Amino acid sequence: xxxIKKLMRDIELLEKVEELSEQSPxxxxxxxTCSAGCPFVDEMDVLPERIFKYIxxxxxxxxxxxxxxxxxxACYTCSVRCPRDIDIARIMEGVRQIILRADIDNVDVDExxxxxxxxxxxxxxxxxxxTG
Amino acid sequence: xxVEGHYYYPGCTMKExxxxxxxxxxxxxxxxxxxxxxMEDWYCCGAVQSLSEDDxxxxxxxxRTLLMAQEAGEDxxxxxxxxxxxxxxxxxxxxxEKEDDLETMNEFLDEDPxxxxxxxxxxxxxxxxxxxxxxxxxxxxxxxxxVVAPYYGCMLLRPDHVAIDNTEDPEIMExxxxxxxxxxxxxxxxxxxxxxxHTVNRSDxxxxxxxxxxxxxxxxxADMIVLSCPLCHFNLDYHQRATEFEIPVLYITELMALxxxxxxxxxxxxxxxxxxxxxxxxxx
Numbered sequence: 104x105x106x107i108k109k110l111m112r113d114i115e116l117l118e119k120v121e122e123l124s125e126q127s128p129x130x131x132x133x134x135x136t137c138s139a140g141c142p143f144v145d146e147m148d149v150l151p152e153r154i155f156k157y158i159x160x161x162x163x164x165x166x167x168x169x170x171x172x173x174x175x176x177a178c179y180t181c182s183v184r185c186p187r188d189i190d191i192a193r194i195m196e197g198v199r200q201i202i203l204r205a206d207i208d209n210v211d212v213d214e215x216x217x218x219x220x221x222x223x224x225x226x227x228x229x230x231x232x233x234t235g
Numbered sequence: 236x237x238v239e240g241h242y243y244y245p246g247c248t249m250k251e252x253x254x255x256x257x258x259x260x261x262x263x264x265x266x267x268x269x270x271x272x273x274m275e276d277w278y279c280c281g282a283v284q285s286l287s288e289d290d291x292x293x294x295x296x297x298x299r300t301l302l303m304a305q306e307a308g309e310d311x312x313x314x315x316x317x318x319x320x321x322x323x324x325x326x327x328x329x330x331x332e333k334e335d336d337l338e339t340m341n342e343f344l345d346e347d348p349x350x351x352x353x354x355x356x357x358x359x360x361x362x363x364x365x366x367x368x369x370x371x372x373x374x375x376x377x378x379x380x381x382v383v384a385p386y387y388g389c390m391l392l393r394p395d396h397v398a399i400d401n402t403e404d405p406e407i408m409e410x411x412x413x414x415x416x417x418x419x420x421x422x423x424x425x426x427x428x429x430x431x432x433h434t435v436n437r438s439d440x441x442x443x444x445x446x447x448x449x450x451x452x453x454x455x456x457a458d459m460i461v462l463s464c465p466l467c468h469f470n471l472d473y474h475q476r477a478t479e480f481e482i483p484v485l486y487i488t489e490l491m492a493l494x495x496x497x498x499x500x501x502x503x504x505x506x507x508x509x510x511x512x513x514x515x516x517x518x519x
Contacts, residue, residue, distance in 0.1 A: 123287045142428045142447075146440055174440070177283060178428035179393035183402050190394070196286035210436045221435060222252035222469045224318050228282035228432035231293070 110205040111163045120158050123197035128155035130187045137181035137191050147171045151181060151191060154198070172198040173209050173233065203235030210234060240270035241362060242309040244300060246319035247279050252503055253316065253465035259488040259499045260315050260359060266495055267369045269362055271313065276303055280322040283432065291339055297326035298340055301354040302347060313357045315488075317390035317464035324356040324397040358391060359463065359488070360399055360407050370414045375496040377416025380515050383490070384422045384457035384482075385409050386448070388429055388467040402426070411487060412461060415494040420455040424448045429470040441470050442477040449480045458511060459483045461490055473505045483508035493517050 121127055131152055138150040148169035149157070157165040175195040182192045202209070210233040218226060241264070249257040264271050278296045285293035300323065304312045314320040330337045330352045341349040363370065385408045392402045400407040405426065409419055427448060430441030449471060452460055460471055460482055472484040483506050492499045493512065501508060512518035 123289065125288045142444060143440065145443075176428060176431040176433055177286065178389040178431065180389070180426075180428065183393050183395050190286075192394070193286045200287050200290075215435055218435075220473075222465055223247040223279075224282040224316070224466050225432045225434045225469065227247070227279060228318070228466070229435035231281055231283050231285070232432060233436070 120197040124193035128158040131155040208234040238272040240272040241313040243271035248465045256486040320358040321390040384452035386462040445474040
């Protein structure tokens, strides 16, 4: 809890996201194409295009404390459809990385109880996306 | 010294949960006169591509694999796994496009020869595309009584710079399946994500995806779902237990092997396809 509070106090959000993703949330025109095609949108606290708006407005808590970036599985559907050619999967990765690099994981490796049943690439993929 | 056949990168899953795919693909490719020859050594690709600009560290494993191919005198590497294809291809493209990254990579790998950026990544489908005549010739008996839902998932189609076909309206898999004589449903869900690695800690999300994807195939009358990604296979097969459906999920090379009359084992299937295959007169 302390780590996320400190992170939210210190982070230059827009600058950091742009640096990590090489994409600009400012280019978003809030058309909602990303949300309309996202297969996981029902699970997200906040729609992807709203996340971009919050990044631009420096609403750090709304970006880092909602689950949107963790629900994104980098399927790239939004990235190939965005009419502004924003590679949205990269922005979501940037937001994930900001948290992971503050030493805050989204999955506890010890809590995965059926690891032997799972295919290897699922385990590697999940730990790569959700642990720092 | 180049190998006689395609220089094949398996990746981790092919040796365990995805072994039905590897074994059937080996037999099919041998039959088609395009044998796969496994690389002498290889590393796990990392399964998912790292998308951060400054993260060169996670490109090291895929590039080390490409470097081993280069040093073996090979300029092409073939994968079966869709996720390995995607990761290796994106890493390879990044090294071609970003000279600074290639330089940093080679400085880090200072005990190895430099990676020159020339190894091309291909997927099984790229080879099959050139062998349609041979596929047709090898079909012992067309699988005419079988209704199939083709399913691509994400990693062969997106992002668009690594896509093997049209990202929104692919037809490459259908073009192979037609040669086997099957009837195809028009599968509107074929490019939608199966839930991917959420299977590890958010299986509830995957179950909803499976309900949607398999439910569509079932309503359209599909007897089975056919695909080429071991993670999609696990998700669509294993997680059907949370739904009302029970449709077998096969790798495309399993179905191709059966059509060719080749004997294959099917060990890693939560939904046993045997009774369906017997009912359709495909397997005794």
